[in-house]
Amino acid sequence: MNQTVRITAAVELPPAFVLGAWRVFADRNEIEGPAGVVRLEPMAMRLLCLLAENAGRTVTRAEIVERLWDGRAVTHDAVTRQVAKLREAFGDDAREPQVVKTVPKIGFLLLVEPQRIRSEAAAADPSSPGAETPVQPDRRRRVWGVVAAALTVAAGAAVVAYARRPSGEFVAPAQHPVTAEVGRELQPALSANGAWLAYVGQPAGEPGVLYVRTLRGEARRLTPPGVEASRPAWSPDMARLAFVQKDARGCAVMVVSPLDGAIRQVGACRAADLGGVAWLDPDTLVVSDRASPEAGFRLSRLDLETGRLKPLTDSGVAGPYLGDTDPAPSADGERVFFVRTSTPGVADVYALDLAGGKVRRITRDNASIHGLTRGRDDRLVIASNRQSGASYSLWSLNARGSDWRRLTEDARAEYPSSSDGETIAFQRRDWQMGLWSAPLDAGEPQRLTATSRRDRTAAPSPDGRRLAFLSDRSGSLQLWVAEADGRAHQVSDFRTEMPREPAWSPDGRSVYLSVRTGSQFDLGRVDVATGAFQLLAHTPASERYPFWSRDGARLYFIRDEGSRLSLYERAADGRERRLVDDAVRAIEAEDGALYVQRLAAPGFWRFDRASGKLSKIGELAAVDPRSWTVAEGALWALDGSRADQLLRLDLASGAVEAVRSLPGVYPRAGLFVRDGRVVFSRVESENVDVYTVADRA
Structure with missing residues (x-):
C-alpha cells in the first residue's frame, strides 16, 4: 500500500x-x-x-x-x-x-x-x-x-x-512491497548494507524454505526439501546466514553461505524458531531458546566453534510464548536488547549489559510485541500494538525508553529487520478469521460467523442463546454479540481501551472483560443492552481473565503484580481475597471446583475453595493459557506442539487422549466446549508479504 x-x-x-x-x-x-x-x-x-x-x-x-x-x-x-x-x-x-x-x-x-x-x-x-x-x-x-x-x-x-x-x-514514509507471491513470506532479514534480503517462504506442501534475493531481484532457495527453516539473521560481513532448522531429528542452529550454499550445524536447540537468533560478533550468536520444553525462553551466547551455550538471562517465567525473545545487539556489542513476555499477550523491551549482566527495563507499555530490531543511531524499531487496537505498527524508540516515534500506519507489521538503520523490512499480514463450531467426536466444522475481518475469543451466554466475541469489523477491536439467528451487532465503543477475554455475568445482562488502559490491564463491564462501559477498579497491577462463579456470588480473575501472578476472587461488596499464587489462568467447572494452570509448577491443578487445597490433575506440555477450557467432566486443550490437535484430559483419572484435529484453529483466540461441540477461531485465509519502509528522520 x-x-x-x-x-x-x-x-x-x-x-x-x-x-x-x-x-x-x-x-x-x-x-x-x-x-x-x-x-x-x-x-x-x-x-x-x-x-x-x-x-x-x-x-x-x-x-x-x-x-x-x-x-x-x-x-x-x-x-x-x-x-x-x-x-x-x-x-x-x-x-x-x-x-x-x-x-x-x-x-x-x-x-x-x-x-x-x-x-x-x-x-x-x-x-x-x-x-x-x-x-x-x-x-x-x-x-x-x-x-x-x-x-x-x-x-x-x-x-x-x-x-x-x-x-x-x-x-x-511509504511502504513498498518486496514479495508478492501467493502464500506467506515471513521473518525478513536485511544484510548490513540493506541490499540483500533473506526470508522464509512457504511454497505449497513445505513448512518453511530459506530464500535470499536482492530487493528487486529473483529469489534463490538455500535450504533443501524435508527441513523447516526459520528466523534467518545475516552475519556482519554478509558472508553467512544463521537460521534455525527443524527436521525429523529435532531442532538445530545452522549457518549457510549464500554464495556456495554450504550449510553446517553450529548448535542444538529446542524451540529457537520462536525466540530468534542474532549475531553478536563474527564468531558468536545470541540465541533465544528454552532450557526444557516447559521452561520459558532465555537468551544464551552460542560459540560457533565449540557449539557451547552460555545462558545470559533468566526471566523466571515458564510456559509457551513466555520469556526472553527477539535479541538485538547494540552496534558496539556491549548490550543486547530483547523482548520479555511475562504474561501472555503482554511484553516490554529490556536491555542486557553484557559486561555486568545487569538487565534494565526500557519500555513500560505492557503491549503486545511482535518483533524488535536495531535501527538508526542505535534506536530500536519495535512492532507493537501499543496504540493500534488489534493491529501492529512499527515504532522507533531511543535506548532510554523515551521519544517514541511512529513509523508506519496500522499495517499488521511484524518481525522488523534493519541493519543499515535506514531501510526496515517487515512482514505484513492480511488475514481473515471467523468463529467455527465442530463436534467433539467427528464431523466437519461449521461456520458460526461470516466476516471479511477477524472474529475471535467467543463466550456463550448463560442461557446458550447468544455469543459474545471480539472483532475488528468496525476497524478496531470491539465487543460484539451474535444472536441465536446468527445476526451480530457491535456492543462496545472503545476509543483507547483494548478489550480481552470476555465473560458473561450470571444474569446475562453484562459482559465482563479485561481492557488495556494505558500501560496495564483492568477489569471492566459492558452493559449488553446499552453498550455502557464501567471500569471496576484501576489498581497499580494488571487484571486478566475474569469469570463469574456459577452462583453469581464471586468474580474471579488473575492479578499480575509484576513479581507474582495470582488467582483472586472479588465478592459483591468489593472485598478481594487471594486464592492461589503462581496462577496464570483459572476456570470453574460445573461442580464449582476451580481448575488452575500454573507456570512455575507446570500443569493443571484442582483448587478446593473450602479447604484451600491444591491437587494436581495432570500435565500437558506447552499449552497456551488462552487455549484451554473445562467442561463436561474434562479439560480440553490445544496441543502445545501441534496446535491444531484438540486434547482431552479426564478430570477424574488424569488420562489424556487426542480427540480430533481442528484445521486452521488460531490457538491464542480461545475456545469453549458445550453440548458435545467445540467453538474456536479459525483462520480462513492468510497472506503475508515482505514490505520495506525508510527511516531517514
Missing part, C-alpha cells in the same frame, strides 16, 4: 516533573509518590499536563475538550471521568481537594505548583542539589505545552490535533 500518513515528529520530553510529594513521568504515563508507582491512562496524563501548563489559573471545560478531544463533541461526564481518574491516582478528595480543585460552572484548577527536574540523574534522586526548579510564569506555558503536546502522540489522539503541535510534522 503506497500511501503516506501524516503523524507528528518526535519531541524530546523533560524526563519528569514534580507535584508536591509526587514525581510525574509524562513520557511513560506514570506518577510516583509515597504509595509507590501508579500508572495513568494516556488521556488522564494529558489532562494533568494541561493543568500543569496552566498552573495558577482555572482551565475551563471548553479548553479541556478543545485540547484533549480536539473540540469534538463529548459528554459532560467525559471530562469529569478524567478528573476523577487523576484524583484517584493522587488519593485526592473532591470535597477537600489538595491537588485538583473543581471551580463550579467554570472548570478545574491545579492547586500544586509544578517543579521541573533538570536531568535524568536528578529524576532518579530528587534530593540531589538542583533536582527541582520552579517553572517561571513566562516559561510555564512553553515547557508544559511541549509535554502536553507530546502526550498527544502517546495517547493516539486525533490526527487533526497533531497540527497544533509547536514542532514540525513528520510524514510517514
Whole structure:
C-alpha cells in the first residue's frame, strides 16, 4: 500500500516533573509518590499536563475538550471521568481537594505548583542539589505545552490535533512491497548494507524454505526439501546466514553461505524458531531458546566453534510464548536488547549489559510485541500494538525508553529487520478469521460467523442463546454479540481501551472483560443492552481473565503484580481475597471446583475453595493459557506442539487422549466446549508479504 500518513515528529520530553510529594513521568504515563508507582491512562496524563501548563489559573471545560478531544463533541461526564481518574491516582478528595480543585460552572484548577527536574540523574534522586526548579510564569506555558503536546502522540489522539503541535510534522514514509507471491513470506532479514534480503517462504506442501534475493531481484532457495527453516539473521560481513532448522531429528542452529550454499550445524536447540537468533560478533550468536520444553525462553551466547551455550538471562517465567525473545545487539556489542513476555499477550523491551549482566527495563507499555530490531543511531524499531487496537505498527524508540516515534500506519507489521538503520523490512499480514463450531467426536466444522475481518475469543451466554466475541469489523477491536439467528451487532465503543477475554455475568445482562488502559490491564463491564462501559477498579497491577462463579456470588480473575501472578476472587461488596499464587489462568467447572494452570509448577491443578487445597490433575506440555477450557467432566486443550490437535484430559483419572484435529484453529483466540461441540477461531485465509519502509528522520 503506497500511501503516506501524516503523524507528528518526535519531541524530546523533560524526563519528569514534580507535584508536591509526587514525581510525574509524562513520557511513560506514570506518577510516583509515597504509595509507590501508579500508572495513568494516556488521556488522564494529558489532562494533568494541561493543568500543569496552566498552573495558577482555572482551565475551563471548553479548553479541556478543545485540547484533549480536539473540540469534538463529548459528554459532560467525559471530562469529569478524567478528573476523577487523576484524583484517584493522587488519593485526592473532591470535597477537600489538595491537588485538583473543581471551580463550579467554570472548570478545574491545579492547586500544586509544578517543579521541573533538570536531568535524568536528578529524576532518579530528587534530593540531589538542583533536582527541582520552579517553572517561571513566562516559561510555564512553553515547557508544559511541549509535554502536553507530546502526550498527544502517546495517547493516539486525533490526527487533526497533531497540527497544533509547536514542532514540525513528520510524514510517514511509504511502504513498498518486496514479495508478492501467493502464500506467506515471513521473518525478513536485511544484510548490513540493506541490499540483500533473506526470508522464509512457504511454497505449497513445505513448512518453511530459506530464500535470499536482492530487493528487486529473483529469489534463490538455500535450504533443501524435508527441513523447516526459520528466523534467518545475516552475519556482519554478509558472508553467512544463521537460521534455525527443524527436521525429523529435532531442532538445530545452522549457518549457510549464500554464495556456495554450504550449510553446517553450529548448535542444538529446542524451540529457537520462536525466540530468534542474532549475531553478536563474527564468531558468536545470541540465541533465544528454552532450557526444557516447559521452561520459558532465555537468551544464551552460542560459540560457533565449540557449539557451547552460555545462558545470559533468566526471566523466571515458564510456559509457551513466555520469556526472553527477539535479541538485538547494540552496534558496539556491549548490550543486547530483547523482548520479555511475562504474561501472555503482554511484553516490554529490556536491555542486557553484557559486561555486568545487569538487565534494565526500557519500555513500560505492557503491549503486545511482535518483533524488535536495531535501527538508526542505535534506536530500536519495535512492532507493537501499543496504540493500534488489534493491529501492529512499527515504532522507533531511543535506548532510554523515551521519544517514541511512529513509523508506519496500522499495517499488521511484524518481525522488523534493519541493519543499515535506514531501510526496515517487515512482514505484513492480511488475514481473515471467523468463529467455527465442530463436534467433539467427528464431523466437519461449521461456520458460526461470516466476516471479511477477524472474529475471535467467543463466550456463550448463560442461557446458550447468544455469543459474545471480539472483532475488528468496525476497524478496531470491539465487543460484539451474535444472536441465536446468527445476526451480530457491535456492543462496545472503545476509543483507547483494548478489550480481552470476555465473560458473561450470571444474569446475562453484562459482559465482563479485561481492557488495556494505558500501560496495564483492568477489569471492566459492558452493559449488553446499552453498550455502557464501567471500569471496576484501576489498581497499580494488571487484571486478566475474569469469570463469574456459577452462583453469581464471586468474580474471579488473575492479578499480575509484576513479581507474582495470582488467582483472586472479588465478592459483591468489593472485598478481594487471594486464592492461589503462581496462577496464570483459572476456570470453574460445573461442580464449582476451580481448575488452575500454573507456570512455575507446570500443569493443571484442582483448587478446593473450602479447604484451600491444591491437587494436581495432570500435565500437558506447552499449552497456551488462552487455549484451554473445562467442561463436561474434562479439560480440553490445544496441543502445545501441534496446535491444531484438540486434547482431552479426564478430570477424574488424569488420562489424556487426542480427540480430533481442528484445521486452521488460531490457538491464542480461545475456545469453549458445550453440548458435545467445540467453538474456536479459525483462520480462513492468510497472506503475508515482505514490505520495506525508510527511516531517514
